[in-house]
Amino acid sequence: MKEDSPELIVQLVVNDRPYRVVVAPQTTLLQLIRDHLGLTGTKEGCGKGQCGACTVLMDGQPVNSCLILAVQAQGHRIVTIEGLEQDGELDPVQQAFIDEGAVQCGFCTPGMVLSARALLDRLPHPDEGQIKEAISGHLCRCTGYSAILRAIRRAGEGNKPRK
Ligand code: FES
Ligand code: FES
Structure with a gap:
């Protein structure tokens, strides 16, 4: 008799x-x-921890969700790009990406935005080096990065960390 593959329950x-x-x-x-x-x-890009497209926040920290087993998220708090807007308003990072034209195909954008959000929650007014470090694990094949850096700088102006 074929044994059923085991199933696990994850609560998160x-x-x-x-x-x-x-x-x-x-x-x-x-x-x-x-x-x-x-x-x-x-998004799923490389599936190997190299592109950052799958980034989500786990307890406020950016993680590559392709490298984490679902069971490892047991009991943790996850934020995806769908959870960033509050009360129907885009997060200021999302708005800044739009305003600066930092989105082209958009494949890298959710992960970039979430890493930028985590940075701004930790360091409300980051310098250029801190911004570059925060998005260093993200590949964008479209924008050339300048608009993305401008967007994150802009979101940092007058930034208030989220609750
Ligand atoms: S899909 Fe590329 S880092 Fe996860
Ligand atoms: S906007 Fe296309 S990969 Fe970044």
Whole structure:
């Protein structure tokens, strides 16, 4: 008789909403977010921790969700790009990306925005070097990065860290 593959239950909070999800042991956090919860703003690029497209915030820290097993997110708080707006208003980082023309194909954008948000929560007015370091794990094939740097600088002007 064929043995059923084991299933695990993961309980976590995503964008302030609690979830209880049944997953296979090898399911990644990225697959949980996209395939189980249907939150497809988080992108899969390389699947190997090299492009940053799959970045989400785990307890406020940017992580590559393709490298984390879903079970490792047990009990943690996750924020995806869908959870960034508050009360129907875009996060100032999202608005700055629009205002500075920092989005072209948009594939890298959710991860970039989330890493920038985490930076600005930690350092409300980062300098150029700190901004570059914060997005150093993100690849963008379209923009040439200048507009992205401008957008994050702009979001830092008058920035207030989120609650
Ligand atoms: S898809 Fe996770 S780092 Fe590229
Ligand atoms: S906007 Fe296309 S990869 Fe960055």
